[in-house]
Amino acid sequence: MLDIQEISDRLEIQDLLVDYATAIDSRDFEALDRIFTDDAHIDYTAFGGIAGNLGEVKEWLARTLAMLPAFQHLIANPAIRVDGDRATGRVMCLNPLALPVEGGDPRIALLGLWYLDEYVRTPTGWRISRRSEEASWTQGFGTAATS
Template sequence: MLSQQEISDRFEIQDLLYHYADIIDRKAADELRDVFTADAHIDYSAFDGSVGDLDTTIDFLKQALPAFPNSQHLNANIQIKVNGDTGEGRVMCFNPMEMDMGEGKTHVFMLGLWYVDKYVRTEQGWRIKERAEVKSWKFNTPDFMTF
């Protein structure tokens, strides 16, 4: 049986995960400072993205996200385990994206992935300390994308 504190913690972490997805889809990368710890390690290499600290991730996203005028990071099957002030999670993400191909043309493709996370409670609330993407599948990706 879950304690009221653990239920509350899990809901707070779930809200954090939804906030992350919203930030990415709004292309507001600087707001990730409200989601990750200052010393976070983020690994987006499953789809040829950056690996590194929060600043590296924000810089990468500021360069990469404008190529995708529309996207949705839809989270499901959220599995969270909390142990005091730390936690772990595995989160399914269904990610349809529209890519700007130039000359007014776009290309829609989809990615399926898992986020594997470690969370920590801070004075500002729960934050993601570690995040790694794990590729599940891809559909209709442009030929020049190697992932």
């Protein structure tokens, strides 16, 4: 049975996941500083992205996502395991992307994935210390996709 602290921790981590999706989808990459630890390792290579530290990933996201007219991160089924001041999570994500088409309406492509996360409690709240992606499926891509 869950105690009040674990329920609170899980809710805070779920809010962190929503904050991540909101930051990415609104292209507010500076907000990622409040979501990840300073020494976070982020690995988006499952769909042809990069792996690196937060600064490298923020630069890559700004450059790569600038090419897309729209995208969304729909998260679900957060399987969060709390162990004191650390936690792990496996979170489903459906990521529709509008791909630009010269002279026409964007083409919609889809990514199905899981985020595999490690979280740590900090003095300012829970943060993601490690994130990687596990690919499940894609639709509508001729080549590698982005996060």
